[in-house]
Amino acid sequence: MLLTNYQTDSFYDEMFSEEGGIRQSYHILKSRIEGMDDKELLKRKASAEKALLSLGITFNVYGDEEEEERIMPFDIIPRIVTSFEWKKMEEGLKQRIRALNLFIQDIYGDEKIIKDGVIPAEIVYSSSGYLKECKGIKPPKGIWIHITGTDLVRDGDGRMLVLEDNLRCPSGVSYVLENREVMKKTFPELFASLSVRPIYDYPIRLRGMLEHLSDKPNPNIGVLTPGIYNSAYYEHSFLASRMGVPLVEGTDLTVRDDKLYMRTTKGLKQVDVLYRRIDDTFMDPKTFRKDSLLGVPGIFEVFKKGNVALANAPGTGVADDKVIYSYVPDFIKYYLGEEPIIPNVPTYLCSREKDLKYVCENIGNLVVKAANGAGGYGMIIGPVASEKEKEEFVEKVKADPRNYIAQPVLSLSRIPTLIEDKLEGRHVDLRPFILYGEEIYVMPGGLTRVALRRGSLVVNSSQGGGSKDTWVMG
């Protein structure tokens, strides 16, 4: 019933083809939704939301005193990915992670890629994520990016593209796991009739990956959090709990004789591996930001000496830079000698004179982003910006061209989403999570983020985005 009046409005729709027919993979889902009366569907939505609130699966919103904790709005209509399509994404992501790791290893090592002229040295050195302190470091097993959340989008032609890589502390995996649990309770009959690939082993794999980083048989592992006021605190605690390792704050840790210890009721205990969810520059006030109260003084020295493994390794943020992102297809060719399986979104670099001119003249048709912005901040969406906003942004870009990139406005794919009491199309992206340990593992599916506001392309939870469960079929 709810689907009868559904309009795709000429967007690429995940569930319906251009001709208005249902895509094969959604057949069962569609018939189940249609077999349910509207009230039933709303009832299931309400009970799913209640379950999330009761479990306290919330994120914190800074500067909002009344509602400091919110649940991320959760939509109960899942997104379905066929096994065929998934196979390609999985291969593409593995390829990308391999190349990115080799790039990071290289720029903190011999800098062959710079010497060979594939990427200009100044682009690398001027990146805010580049840490000169990491020069010459060799992290355990040669792995820098242990946990990556890469954002994928589907454009108007139905092609999957990489929008960005998140290599510092990508978050959202706890929502993926909890959403799935809630969905299993909400639609048990659907799970019974479809073979959705399970994801509950993720924390076990995460732990295994962290253990791999130490040569000790039973390494002492911890998850480092900035504390309960951090927006992703719930996730930090969730992952520590599911892995069965302590969740520690900076003040729980101390450095003695080039080793890292945690303070316990029975004295100090050495830490071998730390999954840190604090940004690089806040991690060690002795080496980086002096004003950081979140980190552990001296931890970087311990890491350098090889006495603790840090995941992700410090310095990986260099590849989160959106200018460097634009070179990843070149990295894949350079290091692996392969063609990129998943292409990038076409990107203009404002540091190139020709691109800058184009961007300034065509800002009305482009999305312009700060190279190091995150969370949907520091960007402008040309077609919906006012003349004044565009003029101001052009000035900002001209003043600091290195820090800006531009991309064509993508017509992101949409998917039916329950808005109040009916289904409407909303734009989505997808963030799969990738672990790099003994081998590379891509969690089947990932976080589908959905822009709940009508017409909006911004999916970030801090800006009114929600999430959906993603089902990769067996």
Add this chain to the structure above:
Amino acid sequence: MLSRVAESVYWMNRYMERAENYSRFLDVNFQLSLDLNEDSNRQWMPLVYTTGDNELFSRKYNTPSKENVIHFMSLDTENPNSIMNCLIRARENARTIRENISTPMWEVINEFYLTIKSKKKFEESDMPGIAEFFKAIRNQCLLFYGCQEATISHDEVWHFALLGRLLERADKTTRILDMKYFILLPSREEVGSTLDLIQWLSLLKSASAHEMFNRFYTRITPKNIAEFLILDKIFPRAIRFCLSKTFDSLKILSGTEKDSYGDETEKRVGVLLSEMNYASIDEIFSSGMHEYLDQLQVRLNGIAAQLDETYFRN
């Protein structure tokens, strides 16, 4: 375990215990006011005295009316010990240690918080349902203890939880008993009167001790009540019982053998417990019960401070 986690488990339990005690105190006093059939303010101020927050109360409120005291002790967020604040802080502690507690435990505390956080103020019109409100709070606290007992391993985390609960409980029992000291009878002739008796009975109820007391004593006298609440070996709110269990947990935590002690906290608890093992209620009465209770509170505070030093400040 992490020192910070030990500290949070300990405080989470202290706050839950405090919230439970406050809801009982308020409820009993409310019932008492109905029995006495008088709407006088003098009956509510002693309650505030026993919490030790009387200065803050006097600064904020003109009269110790029923509504004011109930609001102050239950919902007032400016009172650090109000039920609401205890709950907020217990939940905050629970959040910081979620990976050490079970999901059912967290859900109890979180749902409890979600149900009462919208309540902002008590009005006269809320009074008919107030007994239900206090009962709901007590039930949530008991559910929390039950969940804790049944769903987490009885390891270090559990023993720090017990320490928080027991030390808070022992402290509150001293305060319940002391309440009688602050309640003035209209005249000396009324000692032993119905009013006097009802007041003593309400003390027993404040400690949920009415039925258990009746099983062991035949006469309700001040001495019997004091003996039961201070020196009883098996009643869970009696101070001696709380100290004895505190001692057991400390011994397990320090791993020391019988007849020796591992640290200063254990020593202090051990010494106090032995003194209570050899105390008699007659001696306590002749030396002055108020003074005795006062001393006990000071020593319990000292034990809590020592515990903090031994385990949480590594």
